[in-house]
Structures are given as C-alpha cells and as structure tokens.
Amino acid sequence: MSLPTAVRIVEVGPRDGLQNEKTIIPAATKIELIDRLSRTGLGTIEATSFVSSKWIPQLADAAEVFAGITRRPGIAYPVLVPNEKGYERAREVGVEEVAVFTAASEAFARRNINASIDESIERFRPVLEHAAADGVRVRGYVSTVLGCPYQGEVPVADVVRVARRLHALGCYEISLGDTIGIGTPARARAMFRAVAAEVPVAALAVHFHDTRGQALANLLACLEEGVGVVDSAVSGTGGCPYANGATGNVASEDVVYMLEGMGIATGVDLPALVETGLWLSARLGRETSSKVARALG
C-alpha cells in the first residue's frame, strides 16, 4: 500500500489533553485554546466531553466551553458522549458531531465507563438513532487496542469485533486507541491490517499515546497500511484517569512535522500550531512534550 498524499488530523488536546489535568483549568482558557487551534488550519478539533462530572471533574464545564467558542465554518468540533444524557446535554448547546467510546478490553470498559462492552454498545444505540434523525455525525472510539492496564494482552480479534460493531451501528469513523501507549510498530501494523480487513480503511483513524515513545513509529506503520486520519494533541498533553500509567497523546506538532516532511499534506500551519502549544504549556506551567516545539520554539 502506498502512503496517503493527505492526512486529516483530529486535534484531541482540548478533550483528551486536558481531561487528566489535576488542577481545574478555567473555562476561559479552554475556550481560548480551541479558538487559537481554530486559526491553525486544523479541520477537526475535539472540544470537550459531556460525561459525568463525578468521573471527569476537569470537563464539568463542557456546556460553558462549547457555548463560548467561536465556531469557524468548515471546522468540525466533536465532543465525547457516553450515553443519551450526554447526547442531550451536547445538543442543548448546539453540538453537531459527537463521539461514543468503548474498549476492546472488558476490564478497561468496566473501569472507564462502568459497563461491559455489550452494555456500552446498547447505550450507544439510542444515541445513534437520535443522531441520525438530527443529522449529527457520530465517531466511535475503541480503546486498549494494543494492550490494557488491567487485562494485559488484548487479542486482535477483540479489536476487530468491537470496531466492526461500531461501524455497523453507524459510526462514520472508528478511532483505534492505544490508550496506554504500549504498542510497537509491528503489532500496530498487524492490528490495523486486521481491522482494515473488516472495516473500510477510509473509515479508520489511529490514536496513539506516546507513553513509551513509540507513537510516531506506530503511526508510520499504520500510514503504510493506508490510514488517512490521525488523532493527536497539541503540546503532547493527555491521558485517561481510568487508565493507570497512560500519559500524553502524540504531539500534534510532531505529527505535522513528520507528515509534511514526508510530503503528506495536513493543511496545518506548523508555526501557528507550535505557538499555540507553547502558549498552552505556559498555562499548564510545564514544558511542552512536543520535541518539534522545543526545537522550533
């Protein structure tokens, strides 16, 4: 398979990047982050999550944040919803795209959303029905595709089965998440290839956390398998509080640098993205995790 000529980046920093932050970040800062990202050429910015505030206190301000951002034409601003309640809350403030999320590992699904995989999919069914009636697009996430912090190994067949179910349910795109950044390129490639045999490759995205420094290598392996959509977080923030040991997403700046350097178009203005990442890391009071930002900034 030849490399794609263009890749769509799904910027997950405002959601995955911030959800694990211990100190509550003011809504105004989250809004400014999204507005700054909206000026970098990104086409998709995951804005927040309409989940239980008991589970993710950092994103309890989801409605305020979503209502406060300046939505630019042509940019999608999806949000996470775990159930119908989340969908209704999101729609009240005008959300036009949502993402549902489950896992390939039963143990992780239980910890993260207090449900079995089957139960989670039953919760998504009415969300997808309402969304179809409302003209709302739904993305689907499968977590722990290369390993689980509680169960350990996750068979590729389980990843394939869950991805296929989300696609059959009506998710337009399935994002395959290495939640704890445990995979290595040969396993990432084999996993992606197995899923792509059952779900059209055009409907797949990859979501790598960089916990062990493997994210760009894993991404390259999947690019060679034809993936055209990549999740990443500006400044390399991120992690899930229900995934022990999970740290930042692969940094968007590093992904853009690698792709553009390989002649793969992203549409993203790298200097503007680097500036936004440095602005965010100053707000968070720590150094950026993006190597490219450190080199260019």
Ligand code: HMG
């Ligand atoms: P539960 O406690 O089992 O559910 O949580 P419940 O239905 O019993 O509800 C408990 C309380 O939450 C009730 O309130 C509900 O009303 C409320 P109370 O009566 O106690 O006052 N509630 C809600 N409130 C606001 N919005 C909602 C909502 N739903 C219920 N939507 C639940 C089940 C799914 C709600 C919970 O487990 C939850 O919110 N989990 C979210 C965890 C999460 O957000 N994790 C991080 C995102 S996933 C991730 O990071 C991985 C990813 O990046 C990909 C990768 O890296 O692999 C996507």
Ligand code: MG
């Ligand atoms: Mg994640």
